[in-house]
Amino acid sequence: MNKIYGVSLGPGDPDLITVKGLKVLQDSDFVFYPGSLFSDGTKDSYVRPMLDYYIADKSKLQGFFLKMGLDRSTAEETYNETTDLLINAWQQGKKISIACEGDLSFYASFSYLLQRLQQHSIPVELIPGVNSFSLGAAKHQVPLCLQNEKLVFLPLEQSIEKIEQMLQDFDTMILMKIRTGLPILLPHLRTKNWKFYYCERLGTANEYITTDIEELYQRDIPYFSLLIIKK
Numbered sequence: 001m002n003k004i005y006g007v008s009l010g011p012g013d014p015d016l017i018t019v020k021g022l023k024v025l026q027d028s029d030f031v032f033y034p035g036s037l038f039s040d041g042t043k044d045s046y047v048r049p050m051l052d053y054y055i056a057d058k059s060k061l062q063g064f065f066l067k068m069g070l071d072r073s074t075a076e077e078t079y080n081e082t083t084d085l086l087i088n089a090w091q092q093g094k095k096i097s098i099a100c101e102g103d104l105s106f107y108a109s110f111s112y113l114l115q116r117l118q119q120h121s122i123p124v125e126l127i128p129g130v131n132s133f134s135l136g137a138a139k140h141q142v143p144l145c146l147q148n149e150k151l152v153f154l155p156l157e158q159s160i161e162k163i164e165q166m167l168q169d170f171d172t173m174i175l176m177k178i179r180t181g182l183p184i185l186l187p188h189l190r191t192k193n194w195k196f197y198y199c200e201r202l203g204t205a206n207e208y209i210t211t212d213i214e215e216l217y218q219r220d221i222p223y224f225s226l227l228i229i230k231k
Helices: 019-027 048-054 073-091 110-119 132-140 160-166 182-189 213-218
Strands: 004-008 030-037 061-067 096-100 124-127 151-155 172-176 195-200 208-210 225-230
Touching: 004 019, 004 110, 019 048, 019 096, 019 124, 030 048, 030 073, 048 061, 061 073, 073 096, 073 110, 096 110, 110 124, 132 195, 132 208, 132 225, 151 160, 160 172, 160 182, 182 213, 182 225, 195 213
Parallel strands: 004 096, 004 124, 030 061, 030 096, 151 172
Antiparallel strands: 172 225, 195 208, 195 225
């Protein structure tokens, strides 16, 4: 039976896709990919430049664009509409893949489509990929964990008390989705005797990394950024 494939692209560098993922993409009749829909009606996609690198026939590419924000109602509509398109193409016997930045099991819009496809008993195969924090650790040349050390992830965190509490039990912390929280945390973080490894737009031409927390005061923090903290 024909499958729908979920393909992880990695964090930004098009060479970091897996061999299997690349083969599936290039063999697909249609490749669906996520993007952002802004309040002024403009669209953007972090994924599209990577797909342009892999796929010569742009008619294969089908974007679905999500409004940014905490209100999930419009996103749910987009997921439902995209699921209908996926099922329709699958019923026609088309080879379909859904592309996702990073790894598709980690904070990925793909998971919402997967849930809907499973409800319709559509066979799906997931192809994992490189996470942004793995590339971040590689760029900084720092191990995330050694021996019995423990690692924790915190998204959208704005509380220094919560971070202090978690670092009592964990050795390494990765702060995700830090665009809104980091400006609040910076005055507190600069007083701590921790090691910081900041990363943004990893694997792209606009990649930036630093271990100097002071540099972040003057920086406009983008959505695709993270902070590794080691105590």
